[in-house]
Each structure stands twice: as C-alpha cells, then as structure tokens.
Amino acid sequence: MDSFNIPQYAPSPAEVKCEVEKEGSFTINRLEVSEVNWNAYRGEFCPSDAHKDCGYNVAKLIRAVTEPLLVSHFGDGIIEEVFNRYKKIVVVHMSREKIAFVNVTVSMTKRG
Template sequence: MIDQEKLDRFNIPQYMPSPAEVEAEVHTQGSFAIDRLEVSKVSWDVSNGELSGSDEGHMKNAAGYNIANNIRVVAEPLLVSHFGAGGEEVIDEVFRRYAAIVSERMANEKTEFVNVIASLTKKAVSPQAHV
C-alpha cells in the first residue's frame, strides 16, 4: 500500500520511563527535588470488565475504534507529512487495522494507559556552585 523505502525511514521514537527511572534522572540532573511522584493507570476498557457476552464484544470493538481515532488525531499529520498527501484510503485502512488490533488486545488482556506524574521544586543555587 505504501513505498517500502518510506516505511523503512519512518520512526516515531517513544519511551515510557518507569517511576524509578524518572526519580533517578531527576536526582542525577540535580536541579530539582521531587515533592511527589505518582503513577496513575487508566483502563482502556470503559466498562471495566463489567459487561458480558455480546455487549462486552461490542464495547471492546467500540473502545478499539475510539482509541484508534484518538491516536489518529496525533499520528495522522505525521503520517501524511512523511508518506505524502492523497492517501486518505491508506490512512483509513491503517487505522481500521489498528482499531482491530486494539480491540483484539482488549479482548485478551487488561489494557491500560500508565502515566507517571511528578511534582518538582527547583533547588536553590548556592553561590559556591559558580566558583
């Protein structure tokens, strides 16, 4: 559907650090003190597993579609910029497939967004640090 060379050159680096990695990085950098470090988890499954049978399957398909559309809002401009305009049917197919993958994952495992939230305070700079 798309040029293999363009596909091979496309990359969106993404890294999700653990709370321990965030804490270590803040400590290593040294300019801030951590006031609070929390992890919040938000289920992709809005029903929280409380549905069963065909209702559950329908909700997971709908949730997969909604999640794919949320990702599409961010990713589509990047994809069009890299792969070129005029490929609306290609973009539609990519996100149709992505929605199916998300729905399948949701049907077989607990899926969550994990956020690391940090509250930091800038440390005072001591005059001797500039000597």
C-alpha cells in the same frame, strides 16, 4: 510503513526519580503513578463484543494524535487503511487483556 518511525520510551517511576536526583537541580516533592484505562468499562474487560467499540475509540484517539505526522510523511491516500488495520489490532488486543495508559506525574521544586 518501514520508512516511518516514532521512537518512544516510557520511563518507570524509579527511572524518573533516579534521573531527577542524578541531575541535582530539583527536589522531588511528590511522584505519583496513575493509570487511565483505554476502555469505557472502568478497568473491566470489555464485555462480549463491546471490545469492538473500545478498539474503535482507542483507534480514533491515536489517529487524532498521529494522523498529521503520517499524512505529512505518506500523504493521505493510505490513512483510512492504516487506521482500519490498527483498529483491528487494538480490538484483538483489548479482547484479551486490560489495556491502560500509565501516567507518571512529578511535582518538583528547584534547588537553591
């Protein structure tokens, strides 16, 4: 796994606004931030052992996106093990805290 890396950076709303203004081609009409909770309990911690189901669902979601990338790099022989381990990590994390995916949505108009 050490040979595989997907660099990812999630900018803050302030960083998005700063970059758009610095570039100068657009005017921001609206900038909104929303959170999508990763569990099925609408922002609450997963009750009792339900975090296991939540972790399973998150692992399936991430698998749907990343599996083709991983298979093309490593082959399909390790995929089940990778996502079983990932699911266990997510279950532990979700049992300890609320996890949310943050969306930054920007409406812009091109200047001039």
